[in-house]
Amino acid sequence: xxxxxxxxxxxxxxxxxxxxxxxxxxxxxxxxxxxxxxxxxxxxxxxxxxxxxxxxxxxxxxxxxxxxxxxxxxxxxxxxxxxxxxxxxxxxxxxxxxxxxxxxxxxxxxxxxxxxxxxxxxxxxxxxxxxxxxxxxxxxxxxxxxxxxxxxxxxxxxxxxxxxxxxxxxxxxxxxxxxxxxxxxxxxxxxxxxxxxxxxxxxxxxxxxxxxxxxxxxxxxxxxxxxxxxxxxxxxxxxxxxxxxxxxxxxxxxxxxxxxxxxxxxxxxxxxxxxxxxxxxxxxxxxxxxxxxxxxxxxxxxxxxxxxxxxxxxxxxxxxxxxxxxxxxxxxxxxxxxxxxxxxxxx
Amino acid sequence: xxxxxxxxxxxxxxxxxxxxxxxxxxxxxxxxxxxxxxxxxxxxxxxxxxxxxxxxxxxxxxxxxxxxxxxxxxxxxxxxxxxxxxxxxxxxxxxxxxxxxxxxxxxxxxxxxxxxxxxxxxxxxxxxxxxxxxxxxxxxxxxxxxxxxxxxxxxxxxxxxxxxxxxxxxxxxxxxxxxxxxxxxxxxxxxxxxxxxxxxxxxxxxxxxxxxxxxxxxxxxxxxxxxxxxxxxxxxxxxxxxxxxxxxxxxxxxxxxxxxxxxxxxxxxxxxxxxxxxxxxxxxxxxxxxxxxxxxxxxxxxxxxxxxxxxxxxxxxxxxxxxxxxxxxxxxxxxxxxxxxxxxxxx
Numbered sequence: 001x002x003x004x005x006x007x008x009x010x011x012x013x014x015x016x017x018x019x020x021x022x023x024x025x026x027x028x029x030x031x032x033x034x035x036x037x038x039x040x041x042x043x044x045x046x047x048x049x050x051x052x053x054x055x056x057x058x059x060x061x062x063x064x065x066x067x068x069x070x071x072x073x074x075x076x077x078x079x080x081x082x083x084x085x086x087x088x089x090x091x092x093x094x095x096x097x098x099x100x101x102x103x104x105x106x107x108x109x110x111x112x113x114x115x116x117x118x119x120x121x122x123x124x125x126x127x128x129x130x131x132x133x134x135x136x137x138x139x140x141x142x143x144x145x146x147x148x149x150x151x152x153x154x155x156x157x158x159x160x161x162x163x164x165x166x167x168x169x170x171x172x173x174x175x176x177x178x179x180x181x182x183x184x185x186x187x188x189x190x191x192x193x194x195x196x197x198x199x200x201x202x203x204x205x206x207x208x209x210x211x212x213x214x215x216x217x218x219x220x221x222x223x224x225x226x227x228x229x230x231x232x233x234x235x236x237x238x239x240x241x242x243x244x245x246x247x248x249x250x251x252x253x254x255x256x257x258x259x260x261x262x263x264x265x266x267x268x269x270x271x272x273x274x275x276x277x278x279x280x281x282x283x284x285x286x287x288x289x290x291x292x293x294x295x296x297x298x299x300x301x302x303x304x305x306x307x308x309x310x311x312x313x314x315x316x317x318x319x320x321x322x323x324x325x326x327x328x329x330x331x332x333x334x335x336x337x338x339x340x341x342x343x344x345x346x347x
Numbered sequence: 348x349x350x351x352x353x354x355x356x357x358x359x360x361x362x363x364x365x366x367x368x369x370x371x372x373x374x375x376x377x378x379x380x381x382x383x384x385x386x387x388x389x390x391x392x393x394x395x396x397x398x399x400x401x402x403x404x405x406x407x408x409x410x411x412x413x414x415x416x417x418x419x420x421x422x423x424x425x426x427x428x429x430x431x432x433x434x435x436x437x438x439x440x441x442x443x444x445x446x447x448x449x450x451x452x453x454x455x456x457x458x459x460x461x462x463x464x465x466x467x468x469x470x471x472x473x474x475x476x477x478x479x480x481x482x483x484x485x486x487x488x489x490x491x492x493x494x495x496x497x498x499x500x501x502x503x504x505x506x507x508x509x510x511x512x513x514x515x516x517x518x519x520x521x522x523x524x525x526x527x528x529x530x531x532x533x534x535x536x537x538x539x540x541x542x543x544x545x546x547x548x549x550x551x552x553x554x555x556x557x558x559x560x561x562x563x564x565x566x567x568x569x570x571x572x573x574x575x576x577x578x579x580x581x582x583x584x585x586x587x588x589x590x591x592x593x594x595x596x597x598x599x600x601x602x603x604x605x606x607x608x609x610x611x612x613x614x615x616x617x618x619x620x621x622x623x624x625x626x627x628x629x630x631x632x633x634x635x636x637x638x639x640x641x642x643x644x645x646x647x648x649x650x651x652x653x654x655x656x657x658x659x660x661x662x663x664x665x666x667x668x669x670x671x672x673x674x675x676x677x678x679x680x681x682x683x684x685x686x687x688x689x690x691x692x693x694x
Contacts, residue, residue: 048592207581234554234581
């Protein structure tokens with residue numbers, strides 16, 4: 001099995017992992033505990049793909065639990081000794097390996113401050129899990145590929161369920177999740193034929209802008225990261241508004257843009273952004289439900305999730321598969337990037 | 348005057364703008380009001396360079412005022428109608444023009460929730476200023492260049508003073524700021540000769556990674572943005588730890604890295620990251636005090652700021668000047684990017 005085969009196999013495993021997450025009774029149980037003493041603030045800490053999942057967590061807790069959630073600074077408590085957290089807050093650390101030292105140190109600092117601490121990790125036996133008062137497993141099996149895929153979507157599903165069960169809409173979300181998982185299964189089967197030709201057409205790309213808004217900004221960040229680590233290109237994530245604020249000037253026919261489109265309140269703003277991007281001459285890929293209605297050179301249609309908040313479980317899939325296909329088109333082995341260990345112990 | 352001349356002139360104006368910010372009595376006065384009712388949470392909202400200044404604000408309020416500050420979601424209150432803010436919080440909107448519609452709408456939503464609202468803007472007459480209960484002007488004069496420079500450092504200085512005067516160390520910070528401004532003046536005079544040869548050596552770059560940690564992460568984000576908008580390259584900002592988590596695999600001799608080095612608790616972690624980056628063969632530029640001690644191909648020495656929290660006022664300068672020089676080396680007119688109005692009304 002080549003590295004690329006391992007990556008594609010892990011991408012394909014995602015629906016089964018999500019089925020296990022959906023069946024995990026520990027999540028509603030933890031949510032019940034959290035709902036009884038609603039936290040004033042939800043702090044999330046992570047690196048890499050898990051940090052992109054934390055971006056999603058901000059929207060999940062905001063929309064489903066009515067709580068302010070933030071991607072917390074790790075530096076402030078860990079390196080500067082700042083004591084900002086307070087009793088009654090909720091601190092959630094996300095890490096596939098559960099071993100990244102500064103994330104563990106962050107969770108320990110949160111516990112010391114009196115926050116309720118939760119570890120979301122694929123390694124329920126890890127230092128991070130041991131530092132937490134509650135652990136949610138990602139049930140993803142071993143992730144052999146260096147580029148996280150199945151643990152990323154598993155983290156999204158855990159955060160969505162945790163927020164919804166805390167906010168009282170857990171049953172509805174679990175129903176919508178079941179439908180979304182089946183849509184994901186079908187999409188994973190159909191997408192390779194759609195993204196393959198786009199990857200061939202853009203094999204020359206050395207830089208790529210990825211844009212999305214609201215929960216789709218998590219998708220934009222994650223696709224930009226996959227493209228950077230698998231395809232050795234400069235993948236820049238921006239919201240549509242940030243793009244319009246200056247970087248749109250940089251776009252030209254050598255600077256492709258990937259737009260993650262949702263079927264929500266942001267659609268009109270995305271349409272305006274797409275029109276301006278199209279004027280720049282940049283090759284534009286639109287992915288999502290309704291992608292075909294935009295002025296994009298390449299449109300990758302996706303089914304609409306029954307709840308727009310679950311849309312990131314689908315919208316990341318074409319990005320994962322595109323990154324794998326683009327790596328292949330560039331003659332890179334997507335599963336075996338250089339210079340990298342799977343578990344980073346970097347501080 | 349070409350666009351590039353305008354840009355360089357505005358970069359050179361920064362010390363004088365900072366002198367005016369330092370003398371602004373409205374900042375300590377506002378801080379006194381804030382200190383009398385310490386906010387439970389400081390929410391910051393902005394786009395583009397102002398959003399990078401907000402990244403700095405997280406550290407300024409955390410270290411100097413002992414307060415949790417967060418880059419707030421604009422989407423949640425503005426597009427989703429989420430009502431998460433609470434009475435007694437502090438809401439700070441940053442915008443050069445004071446006209447970006449969704450930032451104005453965000454501040455209005457914060458006022459409605461009972462937060463104390465502050466606008467930091469170069470246009471004290473703008474819709475944003477009118478929506479705020481207190482306004483701090485950037486006193487930067489007209490910013491003609493599309494790439495923000497003097498309003499960015501002015502925002503940093505306002506945030507540092509506001510946080511320090513709220514936290515009781517305003518006098519010390521103002522002293523340190525005076526010294527830092529003179530160091531900035533000297534650096535702006537000396538840096539062009541240092542960054543010019545680096546820009547010539549890297550004129551081929553189509554992608555570039557910028558890394559820094561703690562307050563220097565604001566610098567990393569801002570330099571990545573300047574490079575993307577002025578030089579049409581894929582500029583990716585990462586903390587050193589995020590870089591080690593995966594993207595380090597993407598580095599090769601065609602993927603340069605700019606490391607912003609501080610003289611603080613992060614130095615050892617940065618040194619480790621630099622060693623791993625050097626192994627990848629990526630051309631490495633280190634900028635900051637002590638840059639010469641690292642294994643970097645290009646070292647740009649900077650004086651150390653008397654307070655490490657003021658270091659971002661200095662560390663962004665070589666990045667601004669490098670972006671201008673790299674645009675020139677690429678035969679682009681740095682002051683006149685295509686596809687762009689100065690004030691974006693994009694939603």
